[in-house]
Structure formats: structure tokens, C-alpha cells
Amino acid sequence: MKLIAEVYDYVKPLVEATQDGQKAYTIEGVFLQAEVKNRNGRTYPMSVLEREVDRYNTEYVKQNRALGELGHPESPHINLDRVSHMITKLEANGTDFMGRAKIMETPFGKIVKSFIDEGVKFGVSSRGVGSLENSMDGDVVANDFFLATAADIVADPSAPQAFVRGLREQRDWVWDNGVLSSAQIEALHTTSSKASVKTRTQARAVETRIFESFMRELRKGTRVR
Numbered sequence: 119m120k121l122i123a124e125v126y127d128y129v130k131p132l133v134e135a136t137q138d139g140q141k142a143y144t145i146e147g148v149f150l151q152a153e154v155k156n157r158n159g160r161t162y163p164m165s166v167l168e169r170e171v172d173r174y175n176t177e178y179v180k181q182n183r184a185l186g187e188l189g190h191p192e193s194p195h196i197n198l199d200r201v202s203h204m205i206t207k208l209e210a211n212g213t214d215f216m217g218r219a220k221i222m223e224t225p226f227g228k229i230v231k232s233f234i235d236e237g238v239k240f241g242v243s244s245r246g247v248g249s250l251e252n253s254m255d256g257d258v259v260a261n262d263f264f265l266a267t268a269a270d271i272v273a274d275p276s277a278p279q280a281f282v283r284g285l286r287e288q289r290d291w292v293w294d295n296g297v298l299s300s301a302q303i304e305a306l307h308t309t310s311s312k313a314s315v316k317t318r319t320q321a322r323a324v325e326t327r328i329f330e331s332f333m334r335e336l337r338k339g340t341r342v343r
């Protein structure tokens with residue numbers, strides 16, 4: 119399983135006055151897209167995104183737990199110290215999924231509010247884990263895709279390759295007692311490279327069992343923590 123991030127176009131910031139005279143900051147726009155090859159050469163089937171958006175809405179948006187970060191995290195986990203906004207709406211509009219997010223009064227949220235006040239343009243980036251299947255028209259995101267967050271805030275959506283290609287897509291993520299982890303599989307690879315053929319075979323068998331367990335948990339709707 120690879121960490122997969124997709125950067126989308128600029129989102130629209132909204133600033134509204136509240137009853138107490140304060141300002142409420144939100145952003146809205148396209149957060150996810152299906153059935154079209156994106157600038158990273160990947161296509162998300164509509165059935166995959168519909169399933170994941172439905173799960174994400176149920177488990178996160180409706181529970182006020184759909185958080186996003188400022189910048190490009192290198193793991194599928196939400197870093198609470200970097201949270202800048204909370205996604206409050208995510209719904210299909212054709213093959214696009216339109217989203218809305220409230221900018222929070224966190225340290226990174228205040229940075230985003232300053233960007234909006236200063237007229238800075240920014241976009242959003244989805245984040246999830248999954249595998250890719252090759253096709254004649256590029257990579258297709260497989261049915262094992264798991265949406266970690268629908269939108270992180272990023273500075274330059276016009277150049278997504280510079281952000282989302284490279285190291286963060288080369289790291290494997292496995293399911294470890296209900297938590298996505300990269301360390302376990304890296305340790306298995308390190309151990310197997312120094313061990314005998316028998317030990318390497320055992321390590322591969324353990325890795326296979328971990329992946330199979332991960333797939334079972336996905337089907338049961340277990341959350342990433």
C-alpha cells in the first residue's frame with residue numbers, strides 16, 4: 119500500500135461576519151475527482167471514491183472529526199499539532215466531490231486565515247493509502263484505496279508533481295493492530311536482507327498475513343488512527 123496524495127485546483131475562500139462581530143473563515147471547491155486522469159497520471163474509479171466518501175462522511179464529517187493539515191504530510195495519519203481546518207461538507211456533483219471546510223482557531227489555522235486576509239491563493243490535496251493498477255491510459259487507483267483526509271491545504275496546486283511524487287510514495291504502509299504503520303514492513307525488509315533464504319521466506323509470509331489482515335479490516339470499516 120502506498121501513500122497517495124492528489125493536489126487539486128485553487129479553492130475559494132469565504133469570510134463572513136458572525137453575530138458577535140468576529141470573522142468566520144471557510145474554503146470550498148473541488149476536493150476529489152473521479153473518472154478523469156489527473157495531473158499525476160492517476161484515475162480514481164467513481165465506485166471507489168463513492169464508497170470512501172460515504173465512509174468518510176459517516177465516520178469523520180458527521181462526527182466533527184474530519185480534520186486537515188497545512189502542508190504535505192508524509193504519512194496517512196493526522197498530525198493534531200498541524201491541523202488547520204475541519205471539513206464540514208463533502209458531496210458528489212457529477213464525478214466531482216465538492217467540499218467545504220471551516221478554518222479553525224489553531225496555530226496553523228491562524229496562518230491560513232492570515233493567508234486569506236492577505237489574498238494568498240492556495241489549493242487542497244487529498245491523502246489516502248492504496249495500490250495502483252496499470253492500464254493503457256495510466257495508473258488506476260485500486261479498490262483497496264482508503265481515504266485518510268479529503269483535503270490538506272497546499273500552497274501551489276499548479277505544480278503537484280513537485281509535492282506528491284518521490285519519497286512519500288515509495289514507503290509501504292501496513293495494518294498493525296488497527297493502526298497504519300510503515301516501520302513494521304521496513305523492519306521486515308531489513309531483517310530479511312540479512313537472513314537466510316528460510317528466514318526471508320518467513321518474513322514474506324508474515325508480510326502477507328499483515329496485508330491480508332489489513333484488507334479484512336478495510337472491509338469491516340475499521341478506522342485509521
